[in-house]
Amino acid sequence: MSKIYTALGLMSGTSLDGVDAAVIMTDGEQVQSFGPSVTVPYTNAQRQTLTDATLAALTWNFIGPAPNIFAEAEDALDAAHRTAIQTLDAGVVDIIGYHGQTVLHRPDRLKTLQLGRGQGLSDEFGCPIVFDFRSEDVASGGQGAPLAPIYHKALVDHADLPGVTAVLNLGGVGNVSLVTANDLLASDTGPANGPLDSFLDSWGISMDRDGDVSRDGMPDFFKIERWLRADFFNRAWPKSADRYDFSVLDDLSDVAIGDGAATLCAFTALSAARTIRQMGVALDRIIVCGGGRRNPTIMTMLQMELDCPVQPAETVGWDSDAIEAQAFGYLAVRVMRGLPNSFPTTTGVPTPTVGGRIVYPA
C-alpha cells in the first residue's frame, strides 16, 4: 500500500434525507479500515430550501443566471455538513471529500451541478477538501455518474468475494457496479425510491418504511411496461439519471395508495433488473445497499427478476448507510493522488478521468 490517508467523506443524496458522513483509512486504492459514520438528518427548513433549489434548477435548466435560491441552499448545505463533521467527531483527518447536493444533472448538455462550497469548510477544519467531483467527467462527454463503482470494487476486493459481484445502490436513483476479475462495469439503473417517496408525500407519508404501504398492494404491470418504454431504459449503458427524469406520478393520480406504492416498487425492481441484464454479465451475487435494501417489497421483486442471490449489504459485513460517504472519502484520496475516478465502462467518459477540485485552508 502507498501512504494511508484518514479521509472523511460527506454525501447528500438525491432523497434529501440528510448528510451521511464517514471516515475511511485508505491509500485510494485498497481499503485499509473503516472509521466512524453518522447520518445527520436535515432540519425541515434545510430540506425545504434544498427542495426549492432543486425545483428552481429544473426551471432554470442551465439557461441564464443561476436562481438566487442557490446561495441560500449553499449556506444550508455548508451548515448541515459542518454539523455532520462535528457530530462525527472524528478528530484530525487528512482530507475531506464533499460531494455536495446535486440540484440538476444534464449530461446530454455537458452539465451537472452539485451545490456546496469547499473553501469555508476547508478553512474551518484545517484540511484540504475535494469537491465538484462530476463536472470534468460530464464536460468530457461522460455521464458524470455513477462515481462510486471504483469504490465498490475496492469494497468487493476488501471483502475478498469470489466470482462476479454486482453492487446495487437503491437510493433516490439506482446505480449498479459489476465487479469481475478483470473488469468494472457500471451504470445508473433508473428510479429507486425517488418516485415512491414523491408519490407517498402526496399522501402525507414520508416513505414506504419496511414495505408497510406496498406490502398488500397490487402492481400494475401495464403501467410499468409503458414507463419502461422511456428513452432512458432503451439507451445503451453506461447511462445516468436525474432524480426527476421519471415523471410517472400523473399516471397514479387515481390509484389506491397500496397499489401505487407496489407499482413503484415493481418499477424500481424491473428497471434495475433490466439494466443489469442489458450489461450482459453472469453474476454470482447482487449486494444491495442504499435505503431500498430495507424495503422487502423491492427486495422480493428483485429476487424474482434475477437468477442469482440478492442480498442486503449487511450480509457481507458492510455498513450500508455509510457506503456513499465512504466512497467520497476514498474518491477524494484518489483525486489527491491523481488517480482516475471515472472510466469508459462506468460513466462512458472517453478516457479515464480524475475529476474533482481541491481547495486548501487559507
Ligand SMILES: Nc1ncnc2c1ncn2[C@@H]1O[C@H](COP(=O)(O)OP(=O)(O)OP(=O)(O)O)[C@@H](O)[C@H]1O
Ligand atoms: N426502513 C426503510 N424502509 C423502506 N425504505 C426505506 C427505509 N429507509 C430508507 N428508505 C428509503 O431509502 C431512501 C433513502 O435512501 P438513501 O439514503 O440510500 O438515498 P440517497 O443516498 O439520498 O439517494 P441517492 O443514492 O440516489 O443519492 C428514503 O428516501 C426511503 O425511500
Ligand SMILES: CC(=O)N[C@H]1[C@@H]2OC[C@@H](O2)[C@@H](O)[C@@H]1O[C@H](C)C(=O)O
Ligand atoms: C448526478 C448525481 O448526483 N447522481 C447520483 C444519484 O444518486 C444515485 C445515482 O444517482 C448515482 O449515480 C449518483 O450518486 C452515486 C453516489 C454515484 O455517483 O455513484
